[in-house]
Amino acid sequence: MSEVGQYKNFVRIISEFWNGVFLIEITGSFKELETFFKLSPPIFIRHVCPFQFKVDLAGQKDKQQLFAVLAELTRLLSKEKSFSIQLRGDKSSELRGFLQDYLVGKGFVLQIKNPVQIVSGIVKNEELYLGVSLASENLSSWAGGACHFAVEKEQISRAEFKLLELMDLGILQLPTQGNVLDIGAAPGGWSRILAQKGLQVVAVDPANLDSRLIENENIVHYKEIIQEYLAVEKKSCFEVILNDMKMEAIESAYIMREAADLLTENSGVAVMTLKLPHIKVKQKIGKVKKILASEYRIIGMRNLFHNRQEVTAVLQKY
Numbered sequence: 258m259s260e261v262g263q264y265k266n267f268v269r270i271i272s273e274f275w276n277g278v279f280l281i282e283i284t285g286s287f288k289e290l291e292t293f294f295k296l297s298p299p300i301f302i303r304h305v306c307p308f309q310f311k312v313d314l315a316g317q318k319d320k321q322q323l324f325a326v327l328a329e330l331t332r333l334l335s336k337e338k339s340f341s342i343q344l345r346g347d348k349s350s351e352l353r354g355f356l357q358d359y360l361v362g363k364g365f366v367l368q369i370k371n372p373v374q375i376v377s378g379i380v381k382n383e384e385l386y387l388g389v390s391l392a393s394e395n396l397s398s399w400a401g402g403a404c405h406f407a408v409e410k411e412q413i414s415r416a417e418f419k420l421l422e423l424m425d426l427g428i429l430q431l432p433t434q435g436n437v438l439d440i441g442a443a444p445g446g447w448s449r450i451l452a453q454k455g456l457q458v459v460a461v462d463p464a465n466l467d468s469r470l471i472e473n474e475n476i477v478h479y480k481e482i483i484q485e486y487l488a489v490e491k492k493s494c495f496e497v498i499l500n501d502m503k504m505e506a507i508e509s510a511y512i513m514r515e516a517a518d519l520l521t522e523n524s525g526v527a528v529m530t531l532k533l534p535h536i537k538v539k540q541k542i543g544k545v546k547k548i549l550a551s552e553y554r555i556i557g558m559r560n561l562f563h564n565r566q567e568v569t570a571v572l573q574k575y
């Protein structure tokens with residue numbers, strides 16, 4: 258949670274609900290915190306939500322206090338916009354059902370997937386924290402930033418979820434047509450998603466692609482390391498470069514710098530996964546940013562729910 262230190266004039270940690278989930282106090286409004294995050298986006302904080310209410314669930318007769326809070330809460334919700342409930346902690350499924358029925362009964366529009374408003378809650382030690390915000394204010398529209406995508410039978414690798422998460426967060430927008438260089442492509446999950454979107458993929462990896470991709474007309478595989486490929490290819494012909502290579506982050510950043518010349522002049526977007534050490538993470542990220550700075554502006558950098566000991570950066574060529 259050392260990243261909170263970056264916002265220390267604004268944020269104070271009060272307690273930890275459970276591993277990695279903190280109750281914080283902010284000196285300004287939730288809107289101001291959102292603006293703060295927009296100006297200086299966090300890398301390791303995946304989700305944030307406001308709690309305007311606290312209910313003591315123990316020793317309540319007739320849920321009186323809860324109903325009083327719900328009456329207040331409905332004033333913060335709009336009937337014009339859909340809502341969903343994201344409740345975590347003890348007995349949360351039981352309580353979620355109750356809250357859902359209550360709000361639907363009052364005429365609010367429930368929409369589980371992609372709701373506009375979120376009623377967030379945490380139940381811990383018989384205390385319920387509740388709040389309302391727009392999904393767009395919470396850094397992620399999934400509870401706790403934990404996005405769970407359905408597994409498709411065509412899925413090739415778990416790495417596919419990283420790409421889907423970047424798009425879901427709105428950090429990455431892929432073009433509808435054009436050429437993509439997929440560096441470190443095997444077994445081919447990212448290439449599969451790109452090809453499915455109608456993009457023409459050059460996949461570079463010394464390892465084999467999944468056999469289901471061999472006949473794919475949108476994918477050409479160069480079975481070699483990227484250093485060999487870059488030594489030969491010099492044309493600026495790619496709209497997008499993706500790099501999910503299993504490689505030390507600084508070495509990988511130098512490759513991204515060299516590869517920048519292959520991006521088309523106007524629209525060039527790149528994605529890079531940085532494999533991180535367990536110590537001195539901040540220094541490593543700082544060095545990578547410095548290396549990339551001559552060629553790219555960093556649009557976003559996040560420790561995704563589907564990242565392991567890594568962060569993924571989205572870059573825009575200058």
Ligand SMILES: C[S@@+](CC[C@H](N)C(=O)[O-])C[C@H]1O[C@@H](n2cnc3c(N)ncnc32)[C@H](O)[C@@H]1O
Nearest residue numbers: 414416441443444445446447482483501502503
């Ligand atoms: C995590 S996997 C990539 C998974 C892929 N994104 C997917 O969706 O299936 C990392 C890959 O990086 C490749 N790799 C490592 N060093 C490389 C290099 N110098 N050039 C090209 N690929 C490299 C490995 O062979 C490995 O297949």
